[in-house]
Amino acid sequence: MAPEKRKDLLKQGGIWGFIVLELAFFSIAGEYWAVTDKAFMDFENMLLLLKQSAPIGIIALGMTIVMINGNIDLSVGATFALAAIVLLDSMTWPFMQNLGDWAIPLAWCFALLTGVILGAINGLIVWKTGVDAFIVTLGSMLGFRGLVFMYNGEQPTSHLNWTLVDFAEAQFLGLHTATWFLFGAAVILWLLMTKTLHGRNAYAIGNNREAAVNAGIRVGPHFLWNFMLIGFLAALSAVVFYSESGSVNPNDGMLFELWAITAVVLGGTKLTGGYGSIVSTMGGVIAIQLLRKGLGHIGADTSTVNLVIGLILIAVLFMDRQLNRKGKEELKV
Amino acid sequence: MAELTKKGIGGFLARQGILVAFVIFMVGFALANQRFLAMDNIFGVIRSSAILGVMALGVTFVVIGGNLDLSVGSMMSFSTIVVLDLHDKIGPTLAIPAMFGLTLLLGAFIGFLVGYLKLNSLIVTLGMLSAIHGLTLTWSGGKNMDIADKQGTWFSIFGQGDIVGIPMPIIIFGLLALVLGLILSKTPFGRKIYAVGGNGQAATFSGIPRARVVFFTYLVSAFCVATAGLLQASRSLGSQNTVGQGYELEVLAMVILGGASLLGGSGTILKTLIGVLIFGFIENGLLLVGLEFYVQDIVVWAVIILAVWLDIAAKRGRLWSPIA
Numbered sequence: 289m290a291p292e293k294r295k296d297l298l299k300q301g302g303i304w305g306f307i308v309l310e311l312a313f314f315s316i317a318g319e320y321w322a323v324t325d326k327a328f329m330d331f332e333n334m335l336l337l338l339k340q341s342a343p344i345g346i347i348a349l350g351m352t353i354v355m356i357n358g359n360i361d362l363s364v365g366a367t368f369a370l371a372a373i374v375l376l377d378s379m380t381w382p383f384m385q386n387l388g389d390w391a392i393p394l395a396w397c398f399a400l401l402t403g404v405i406l407g408a409i410n411g412l413i414v415w416k417t418g419v420d421a422f423i424v425t426l427g428s429m430l431g432f433r434g435l436v437f438m439y440n441g442e443q444p445t446s447h448l449n450w451t452l453v454d455f456a457e458a459q460f461l462g463l464h465t466a467t468w469f470l471f472g473a474a475v476i477l478w479l480l481m482t483k484t485l486h487g488r489n490a491y492a493i494g495n496n497r498e499a500a501v502n503a504g505i506r507v508g509p510h511f512l513w514n515f516m517l518i519g520f521l522a523a524l525s526a527v528v529f530y531s532e533s534g535s536v537n538p539n540d541g542m543l544f545e546l547w548a549i550t551a552v553v554l555g556g557t558k559l560t561g562g563y564g565s566i567v568s569t570m571g572g573v574i575a576i577q578l579l580r581k582g583l584g585h586i587g588a589d590t591s592t593v594n595l596v597i598g599l600i601l602i603a604v605l606f607m608d609r610q611l612n613r614k615g616k617e618e619l620k621v
Numbered sequence: 622m623a624e625l626t627k628k629g630i631g632g633f634l635a636r637q638g639i640l641v642a643f644v645i646f647m648v649g650f651a652l653a654n655q656r657f658l659a660m661d662n663i664f665g666v667i668r669s670s671a672i673l674g675v676m677a678l679g680v681t682f683v684v685i686g687g688n689l690d691l692s693v694g695s696m697m698s699f700s701t702i703v704v705l706d707l708h709d710k711i712g713p714t715l716a717i718p719a720m721f722g723l724t725l726l727l728g729a730f731i732g733f734l735v736g737y738l739k740l741n742s743l744i745v746t747l748g749m750l751s752a753i754h755g756l757t758l759t760w761s762g763g764k765n766m767d768i769a770d771k772q773g774t775w776f777s778i779f780g781q782g783d784i785v786g787i788p789m790p791i792i793i794f795g796l797l798a799l800v801l802g803l804i805l806s807k808t809p810f811g812r813k814i815y816a817v818g819g820n821g822q823a824a825t826f827s828g829i830p831r832a833r834v835v836f837f838t839y840l841v842s843a844f845c846v847a848t849a850g851l852l853q854a855s856r857s858l859g860s861q862n863t864v865g866q867g868y869e870l871e872v873l874a875m876v877i878l879g880g881a882s883l884l885g886g887s888g889t890i891l892k893t894l895i896g897v898l899i900f901g902f903i904e905n906g907l908l909l910v911g912l913e914f915y916v917q918d919i920v921v922w923a924v925i926i927l928a929v930w931l932d933i934a935a936k937r938g939r940l941w942s943p944i945a
Binding site: 596 | 749871
């Protein structure tokens with residue numbers, strides 16, 4: 289048990305150690321190469337960092353749960369775009385315009401409902417047909433994107449509501465609205481995964497589906513709930529992001545699925561299911577955003593950011609495997 | 622006799638469902654629009670499917686070997702940008718082999734990580750998707766790449782030329798499919814790929830070098846990607862850095878549509894070809910009957926899930942999944 293615990297600590301702590309390393313590196317390197325004369329560890333800068341990591345972060349939280357459950361969702365980017373379009377377009381509907389500012393919460397509900405429905409479609413197909421989630425959501429990634437284009441052709445959908453923009457740009461206790469949403473979602477999901485039966489069952493199913501079935505857990509409904517949850521979170525991410533920007537292109541959200549998966553994997557969640565945590569995913573999300581911002585701070589461009597993130601992902605995978613193998617060898621002896 | 626009727630037909634439909642769907646689509650579109658089966662239209666469809674099709678051939682190898690390759694899209698952008706850039710610097714005769722060499726190097730790196738280090742292919746190629754995109758941007762400095770003298774170069778023959786009326790991309794696509802199809806079905810190397818993908822452990826125990834086989838599947842994939850990059854560069858003679866973005870999942874969808882299992886060990890070049898053509902003809906057919914291009918995505922969505930579902934249903938002998 290003891291080595292197991294130590295290994296867990298090393299894994300879960302790894303990402304936070306990495307974040308500290310990043311902070312130290314960019315602070316020191318920033319002294320020499322910074323493009324601005326502002327310090328990297330500037331408080332404002334860190335607040336902005338949290339705000340910017342919210343859109344991908346909220347999706348990554350949902351991805352963590354789906355992956356712990358042993359599935360994957362490649363359609364989140366398209367869900368994100370469709371929810372954004374519903375959000376902005378619904379505010380221009382005639383009956384909504386008569387509602388004044390009350391249209392805002394209603395538009396949010398429409399957008400979130402869109403996400404839940406799209407997630408439910410994925411979940412039902414995975415449950416009822418038994419087709420692998422990777423294939424199902426690969427298909428719906430194309431299909432949902434088709435729906436996005438159907439809605440408004442290749443035109444961007446725009447609607448700027450100043451009340452909404454004010455809300456999205458507001459700061460409460462120093463943190464931006466988007467950051468509150470990210471933290472709120474993280475806390476709720478952490479409680480869900482650690483304190484409830486649903487969370488425990490999700491781990492059990494991901495760990496060993498057959499054993500879970502034999503233990504009397506109904507696998508299908510858990511799949512369905514988790515897909516609805518990630519659909520909801522993808523829509524929530526869109527709500528948070530587009531409340532501020534007010535214009536969505538039909539190609540928005542492309543490759544978000546891959547960024548979210550990258551953050552989740554950096555956090556140590558297993559692709560095979562049964563292992564991972566919401567807290568570590570938060571670490572992964574922050575680490576990636578820190579890397580982007582830090583490299584920008586010392587004057588590197590996007591190309592370097594992409595290169596470094598990709599290589600770090602592979603390096604993490606390699607170290608993780610070494611760590612696991614060591615554990616197994618110890619077990620043999 | 623009684624057994625042959627209902628079960629036999631159902632089984633046949635489930636096993637060859639994708640072929641049946643393909644025929645139904647073709648007949649339907651042919652009836653709806655006279656031009657659909659015209660020779661120039663068919664050539665047009667195959668020609669525009671050639672670039673994604675060539676990549677799908679390589680990914681078929683990787684998938685049969687039991688792995689995934691999500692890096693083909695950004696790798697294709699890389700080879701397109703590199704060959705265009707080198708074209709003006711060292712001339713097309715040297716640029717083409719240089720580009721193939723560099724792309725194969727990337728493929729070898731992935732093959733080393735997945736084959737010899739046994740890392741999870743999904744995450745490795747996801748990381749490489751990002752890393753190669755970074756490489757491409759570094760190479761081009763973020764700018765679009767264009768050939769200076771677009772009229773005076775013979776480089777355009779691969780994408781725009783033709784031999785006895787058949788467009789070059791079709792010939793290259795066809796030849797590559799033929800060669801790779803033969804390698805896969807007639808050579809020991811091909812059989813080893815199936816063995817490794819079907820049951821890696823059993824393959825290792827029977828003396829098949831799993832690592833080397835996986836390594837070579839990624840080399841094949843990289844070679845196909847380089848060919849696709851050549852076709853793309855030669856067709857447009859100029860390119861953005863993101864030309865292949867999003868192709869990785871579309872290509873994978875084609876391979877799966879053809880009936881390869883993501884678990885490895887199954888799939889053929891012929892089936893992938895059918896998958897590629899279904900994609901191409903659905904798009905073209907829908908355009909010809911007056912529907913927008915994005916309706917295609919929704920149709921493909923339904924077709925993919927139905928195809929895989931029927932395939933699984935035939936194997937387990939019941940339509941609905943046993944998941945409680």
